[in-house]
Amino acid sequence: MVGSTRSDECVCEVTLGVEPQSITVRVPVAVPANICPVELAHRLILHHNIPIYLHNELSEKLQAFLQNRTEEYHRQQDQRALQGLREGRTSVSDAAAAWAAKYSQVLTGLAILEAVSGAAWPETITCCCSVEGYIMRVVVQLGYIPQPYLSKKQEAEGCENELLATMYHSLVHSPTVVPLLGLEHSFASTMSSLVAQREHALREISERQTQEMSSTVSKVGVHLTDDDVNNLAARHLEDSQLLEVQWDSTISVLRENQKREFKTFVEESFAGREVTTPVTPKDFIKGDTESVLVESSEPSQEESFTIHLGAQMKQMHNLRLLSADALQLCKYLTLDLSDIPPQRIQTSMSLYSHNLNGLVLLVDDRINTYTGIKRDFGRVCRKSTELHFPDLEDQLEVVRNTVPQVVQWRRDHPPPQYDCDEDAPPPPPVPQHLKAGDFYITRHSNLADVHVMFHMVVDDTLHTTDINSRHPVILGLRNVLKVACLGDITTLTIPLLLTNSMSEEMTMSWCQKRAELVYKCIKGFMMEMSSWGGAEMKNMQFLVPKGISEELFQHLASMLPNIFRVSNPLVVKSS
């Protein structure tokens, strides 16, 4: 509360002893202050040659003085506040409004859920009501009434998500896990085979059309005219678009069905009802399962280390260096219908836990899935239905809608200008999109080893050799670790060289320099992390592009123990 941190200087004057041998002590003290009067008295006696027998008297008088002055100080302050009210300088309504604002600020966080045990899905609305009822109860206890803050829709959505989360989490840790994951898995297989068919069909039609077109073109001037070619091209376009739309609608129907069925399954089995695993709509599948590509997701090279960080209190972390394609971590090894891949069990069980897996993906500043690694990532996501979170496109839409907010914030918070360099160029104009070092986050339940994807925006400066620890992408990595810490992400994979693929200019020495920078910065951030009061980073994985030479990999692997001081290998004793 106000005033208690400020203090006034005043001079304390006390007279000790009896006439004619009295002593007057004058000492400046700050009020209010937490001085111990007994110690102050000792100090005065020590430094001013006051007889020791006066100590008791002195400390008592000092105590009385301090008490009086402190009370006086508060009295004056309170009186001033009250005087303001009486004289009309502060109005009752102003003060009331300020208080109300303060309470409502606090209430924004008030998203309290009633216990969800036993609640089944159709009761969502009642649950929301009971949530409100709960807020009311808390508020009544605290003696104030909340301002409506969250819109009804948001609240309902948040509530729904959390309900599903709670139900799913308890199911996945119960015997129901087998049918549940079986369902998810069969959904995924269905979807991926459908997607594969779509690709196949589209490829087929485009091949056919190319053939047709080439044969047509070859005949131009013989029996056919340019117009025929144009017509054919138009028809081809129409055909392929039609086919695409057909496929897309088929897929989206399947997706919606799967989402609905999944929800029903979770609710029903949570309510304890026996659920027959819904029949997968096999009608969509026309053989051709060979086209379901099975890619090897084994990283080609990897090496693990265990390190201890910290001066006295050691914290254990696992470090792993692996050479693989970033998206390989997202793909399931096999889509064989018969058995559920172990990663799926692992990933699903920890989905709503406090041990999440994150991956940093380097992207450009356009938020879409049209080009490069973004397109590949989009494909991986579309291979199976996202059963828990909004689809990738919808999540990206939310991010795109946030960008104006970010731009506005940037305008409002320009980087600090220092007076010392007058000649410094004026700050660059605020870009209309995200810039290097920013990242956006998407959440996934259908990827193999990843729950949270950090899309880190990077620019071309990363290709140069001379980036340092103040580079925005490095700062961005620190922010990633911060979010990981607050958001309970305990396994994180980051691209060690800050690049998705190798290119010409990335020489041995370039790689070495880059790796050293990233290792050292990450080490620093990890040590810093322990004071942030969040989750510990249990596994830190450094990813290097797949095509890397064995020699370079070995070199990078040998740097790691030096920088992280893995000086203490485990020694197994025979005795």
Next chain:
Amino acid sequence: MYPASPRLGRAHLGASTFFASAHPSESCGSNGLPLTPNSIRIYGQARALQLINHPHLCSYVDIHRGKHERIMVIQEYYLLNLRVAAQKYPEMRSPQGLARLAHQVVQGLVYLNNFGTVACTLSPENILIDPRGQAKLYNYGLYYMTEAGTSVSFPLGTVQYTAPEVLLMQAGSQEGGGGVTGATVTGNPVWDVWSLGMVLAEILLGCTFFSGCKDMEELVGEVLSLALSPNPLQHLAQSHNACHSLEGLPGELKDFVSLCLTVGPSERPVPRSLLSHRLLQPFILSASLVPVHPHFPVVDPSLCLIDFAHFKAKFSMMENSGPTLTDYPLHAETEASLEFPKDSTKPRLKRDQLSERSMREVYHLWQLAGGNVEQELKKQKLIKIKPSILTLPSVMVVEGEVFGGDISHSQQLEATTIVLPLHTLRSRLAHIPPEKYYPLITQGESGTDELETSQLPLVIRERDVEYQLHRLLSFQRLLQAYPHKGDSILKEARKDTPPFYRALVWAALLNVDGAVAHTYQQIDKETPTPTDRQIEVDIPRCHQYDELLSSPQGHAKFTRVLKAWVVSHPHLVYWQGLDSLCAPFLYLNFNNEALAYSCLSRFIEKYLHKFFLRDNSAIIQEYLAKFSHMIAFHDPHLFNHLDNIGFIPELYAIPWFLTMYTHVFPLQKIFLLWDTLLLGEASLPLCVGVALLRQLKDRLLQFGFNECILLFSDMPDIDMERVVRESVQVFCSTPRSVTFRQHERPRPDPSQASPAHNAAQAGQQDLVMDGVSLPELKREKCPRVCGADLLELLAHKRSHSGRAKVLVVDVRSPEEFARGTLADAINMPADTSLGPDGTLLMGPQMEVLSSYRGKIIAVIGSRNGWDQVVKFAEAILVQEFPRVCTLHKGVEVFRASGALMVPS
């Protein structure tokens, strides 16, 4: 006694939780370091609340810090609060009952004011009523621990009962970041007087104030409008249609309430002066109103006067506390039936012994019995955690700002308190007979001897409820009888030290005595000194992983204790490392700086005598030379390796000894180590060093110089229990004179030091160890043993028929040998048995020597041929013979004692 925690009685242990406010991202303090998280500030600040001990204030039992800035508070708790009690019991509503209540609340407030804070949260919900009808303020520490509300984002207090000036000031105030260290947290005591007035008026008028208000603004407006009316009580009565109930009130009570509801803060009386109001005259104080500072040893002469008032109050009031309230609400649990048998007319046969224990003890045991507050709060739905994946933000910019998601946790104050169920603990301890709760310490009964647990490893013993209960019971008694029972404490501590009483046991082991608090008070800890700067730099780097030591309160206390030590030891100086040395004592005695200071001074006196001299090189060099000898003596293999690569103790062991390992290990390991270290002599740390090296031996043997340096620059994980065990073994197998140091603190009483020294008569001065010059010490690789120790070892051999513990090798020429040597000595003349390059040649006696490998091998020679002795000893050291030592001052020392004989 010292940890002033009242007994459990019929209280429950209540847990509540809230969040500290998070700092805006990337904000730094004025010193450029990141800001201390608010939860740590609160944690450090709240520690002092545990000192509060008053019958009308609920005790603070413990406080925990969870992940993501969560704070969990454990307090004494009762299920009945004033609001419910006033409705349920007419005697609570009666003028007499209200006057009594007012008196009790005011006492609590005065105590708080004397403690140096205000409650600021007074409301009917925060006044609990115990089964005897006594009022107990609850949650009064929020204002103090949150530093006047600056480290949380919610406003303190309940609006209806908050004084108008508080509302006015808070409305205008900004959200404080709490950047100032050591800011005072005093508030105006009259705020609480207003709240008390409101609480009383509400009961008197029999209505709930402002229940018609729809929102916050209206409510605040109503309270503020009170401030504008000339007579708030009248105003309240009118606005709530309760004028008639106001009429019938006794004048005194009405006067009291109106006095409390004085609008002007300067006219409103402070709680202290309310005590002399006519209304409260008939009542007697329940207890002393002055907080008693923690003290140890128990008899502290400076406290007699205060305690007298305390006891007077105690005898008059506490014993005749009234009958229990009927129909008191009970916790739905078995323990309730245990406490209140249905048939209450029969004398209760089984008294609940646990409720006789102090709350902190019960809580400690509850934790040992598997209790975990965070789990309990989760179970009872007070902590609801959203899956973290649902709270992630959607965008984070490079500047550190977050968009979307609600990763910052909800910041409300949850007013609910849950009761920690004690039935598991009760049932675990149910079979222990009552008499065990009162061990007879004079007869040496410790209660644990017959327990199976006492044979198990320390880790298990420390976590076993029953074992720890017995330890607590006997240690409590022993500590109360300290210093008289100092010897028994030492004896018991040899078994183990219960973590709960570690602070006091250590103090007892260090012989802390006298007017500890008084001495500390007299030291000037404020006046700037030249070392301040260094202390200021070192503290933020000392054991900062610990939340207590990294809190602003911790830093302040650190500074005070260190400055006090520097000021009070003018012949010594502050060396870096003293901060680490101080850390364990401060951690254990966080609420008692004086004791931390005393322990530190005693510890340094005993184990680090002269280490903190301005020129301490001679002392440290001697210590390291002795350490080197110890390595050679106990592990020649390792010694030879380290010697070959030139990895000398100077390079790594200085911080070990200067800080007694506190610089290299985390606190929990230091506790384990020091529990034993404090039992032993000043030479034990050397043995610990040897044990440490031995544990790392395998690695060290493989490593070259650079790797060794790296290894020790970042101390690897160590199995501390093994180190402790082995260091005791090392200590026992080392003759005392081997670890003799010139600069050691002189032993207090030489006659008690060892039986060997008993024999040291005036004529046998030569037999005892004395100082060796530093260059000599450093030149020799093997330690020297004194004549007396050697004789004792030989005598040991004679008295026991078994194999000898020691082999004496006489390296003088055969002629000298024949003229007289020690019994059973073998003769290996240095001239003939050593090659020109100093290597050992095979000779007839080699077989004997080899058969004694592992035993102590004492190389003796003449005083004049000292070089030969050293050379020979080193030659067998190279052969990796362990426990090689040389005889200090040569064979000549035995001449006077008559120990020499002609070899047969």
